[in-house]
Amino acid sequence: MVEEWSQREHARWYLGLADRFPHRREGEAVVLEQIPHDVQRVLDLGTGDGRMLALILSVRPGATGVALDGSEPMLELAAARFEGHPGVATLLHDMMEPLPDLGTFDAVVSSFAIHHLEDNRKRELYREVFGMLRPDGVFCNLEHVSSPTPELHARWRRSLGIDGEPEDPSNRCVDVETQLRWLRAIGYRDVDCYWKWMETALLCGLK
Numbered sequence: 001m002v003e004e005w006s007q008r009e010h011a012r013w014y015l016g017l018a019d020r021f022p023h024r025r026e027g028e029a030v031v032l033e034q035i036p037h038d039v040q041r042v043l044d045l046g047t048g049d050g051r052m053l054a055l056i057l058s059v060r061p062g063a064t065g066v067a068l069d070g071s072e073p074m075l076e077l078a079a080a081r082f083e084g085h086p087g088v089a090t091l092l093h094d095m096m097e098p099l100p101d102l103g104t105f106d107a108v109v110s111s112f113a114i115h116h117l118e119d120n121r122k123r124e125l126y127r128e129v130f131g132m133l134r135p136d137g138v139f140c141n142l143e144h145v146s147s148p149t150p151e152l153h154a155r156w157r158r159s160l161g162i163d164g165e166p167e168d169p170s171n172r173c174v175d176v177e178t179q180l181r182w183l184r185a186i187g188y189r190d191v192d193c194y195w196k197w198m199e200t201a202l203l204c205g206l207k
Contacts, residue, residue, distance in 0.1 A: 192205075
């Protein structure tokens with residue numbers, strides 16, 4: 001895990017910024033559309049404060065979930081969010097390391113987390129997720145992706161109001177097409193970019 005994510009100040013800064021992501025709710029709504037109505041188990045990779053998993057459980061109340069994150073400050077917030085929810089377990093785990101044996105899942109989701117990993121680890125993680133999915137299970141990665149041109153990247157930063165701030169050193173963004181090729185090569189089917197706005201994209205595939 002990048003060291004800055006162990007700092008409470010950085011976690012608070014990010015959460016404040018994340019709430020300002022333009023069109024984020026649109027992307028999250030498309031994620032919810034992909035979650036099977038009969039979903040039983042959901043794994044949320046890089047759960048942060050548990051926002052995405054909580055949204056899924058709000059529309060699939062019969063499901064259980066595992067909220068995984070490598071940041072102790074973030075996971076503390078997730079644990080507080082899910083306090084009293086017997087169907088949710090929180091797990092501290094650095095995604096730079098192989099995922100632990102957690103059993104199988106009907107859906108694995110991630111929201112603005114995997115782009116912090118180096119490219120080789122991203123591909124390994126996608127393969128590990130594939131192995132954890134049940135047949136017809138879905139993987140949804142709502143992600144920060146790279147822009148095809150520096151000009152579009154600058155426009156993205158202006159849209160967030162951070163054009164005058166330094167680049168986040170933890171970002172390891174990859175373009176959409178490259179990641180779709182990775183998913184197809186692993187064996188996911190119906191792979192596509194299901195939604196996109198500038199550097200925000202939803203990459204999905206089924207097992």
